[in-house]
Amino acid sequence: MSRRLVCSVAATLVVVLAAAGCGGGSSATSDGKIKLSIGLFSDFGYDNLIKDYQAAHPNIEVEQRKVKMEQHHTQLATQLAGGRGAADIVAIEEGAVAQFRASKDKFANLADFGAKDLKSQWADWKWNQGTTDNGDFVLGLGTDMGSLGLCYRRDLFELAGLPTDRAEVAKLWPTWADYAKVADTFTAKTPDVKFVDTSRNVYKAILDQTEEGYFAKSDDSFIVEKNDKVKQAFDQAASLGTKKQTNALEPFSQDWNVALKQGSFATTTCPAWSLALIKAGAGDSAAGKWDVTTAPGGGGNWGGSFLAVPKQGEHAKEAYELAKFLTSPDAQKRIFKETGNLPSQPSVYKDTEVTATINEYFNKAPVGQIFGSSADSLKPTYRGSKDSKVTPVFNNALQRVEQGKQPAAEAYAQALKEAQDAVK
């Protein structure tokens, strides 16, 4: 009895490996319409746009499929591997795009449909992130972006004797070293409150302001041993952890929400899209307490997505047309007004309607202006195709420092060794 039971149960586990994601691809519906599916995560704000598109194109029917972000990319990977099941249009997040760029054979080259003519719509860096082969292969069209700001609690700053006005706060930290000094002042005055939620995001913000991180822009080789920037970013972030100035939280987790609600930390790095998360976590009672200003070191980008067309779909041309429509300047402006997702196109984020936008909850901060100007000066860091293998290794190291399990130097040495193993 035992053996068969063991076999069958163990086998079901193994099934997981072979099972590709399910769900039908595209097809013509019975009434002769072309059915297009679009695979998304979280809210892209496409509902109204799709309604309009269907009205203008009566032969097209669009179906949105939404899953959680962490499942979305895994599911897409298995669907690409299985050769079926992927939506006609799929969203790929900026952090994952390098990984999928390595498998570009599974995607349609949008340049074949004339995508290169659209290039001037986007900020250069955004366009480049979605292309490969020196710009000859267009993998995806850019959707929103995640300009980086820094959010802080006005009431806690006041308690620590720091200025609260966002322009003056910005003057406190032109660089990350200054940011660390503010942290020291803050901790000395209010030792019970942590200065920042997690050192990991500080690290990410610093590293994202350099041109190259773990990998060389020229040949995608692993360069951490040579690149002092990584070590510097790590040390700056880790020292916050060593001094117990961080709350050692997993960003955007349940505990993070609770800490927001309890006012356990005073600052957090905030990309445009995270304002909604902070508001949701901190709740209405904290309205006006949070504010947003420019990040030390001059901006950065975190997040934002691309719309790509997998080759396996039957209607690549029609899918491209829809993707083009959904990422057009008009569409991006409308999405910004409806959901607050920040446009990635200069003509839109410089539009007076966008720059004049303020966020009531964040003490009426002029978010359109803060995030828009930060986008303009942006030099995005190069992400290698193995970035996703290395990033968690350094994140874990920072967390070990925060948790007091390891001194910073030791944690870095271990991370470097693990990263070297991971990219072999």
Added chain:
Amino acid sequence: MTVLRNHTEAAVPAASVVPPEPPKRTWRDALGRWDGKYTPYLIIAPFFLIFGVFGLYPLLFTAWVSLHDWELIDGDQGFVGLANYTQLLSDSHFWNALFNTLSLFVLSTVPQLLAALGLAAMLDRGLRAKAFWRAGVLLPNIISVAAVALVFAQLYGRDFGMVNYVLGLVGIDPVDWRAETWASHLAISSMVMWRWTGYNALLYLAAMQSVPKDMYESAMLDGASRWRMFWAITVPSIRPTILFTVVTSTIFGLQLFAEPQLFDPGGTALGTGGADRQFQTLVMYLYEKGFRLFDAGYSAAIAWMLFLLVLVVALVNFRLARRIASKG
């Protein structure tokens, strides 16, 4: 019938015998024979067909994949023989995951089965509202694991968790349940126990109810205590069920995934079972390698090692449990 007739005819002198007419074989007989011979196979065939397609084929395919450098999306990158396995054997993360899996398995299964046994013994006594209590112990099992994990994650919260609050009342410093190895193992084990103790208790209860009552009566007449009756009568009588639960718990325990993965605030996208991988199980490592880092070949090798491990531990446990249970 035929046999009987032949037998009586054998008594008649041979010379005068007309050779007996061979029994007439109708299509009905043929069908009956065929039916008796093959129908059982036909009836069990669907299981083996489905097992073949969804069990055996993936098993063999996984073995095939594990011998290759196999990228999840781009597929086969060339045959590498046993390289994935040799790399695995020198991979400290693999041994770490193996240790965590075994530790979590022991921490959750042993107390779980003992508690289930005790719970079943209580439920077996004359209780009021029997059906209520019996259905009640199964309740944790039918609640979605995601919901259970959500609740336990809050209970074991570092700063505002209820467990730490209660510990604080008796003067114990707050524990960072996710950061420390043993703390995280205890927390996850408690989640597993919460889900499965009732289920096993019901299995034991069902078995206990078929133990003949007169055995207890005669034991009582001999003046045996309840404790002694439990170990000398109840436990040996439900031996097959104990063996069953030990084997199934082993299989599920070694494949532990959902509870620790959901306990990890990093989730499947970022989580590695803690910053030190202090609660990463083998299946979590398999998932990380295969579905986050897209190294399907290596992941397949982990799957096969796990398969062999489950096989070995299940057999050992089967032997062990049979011996212990037959001692009574």
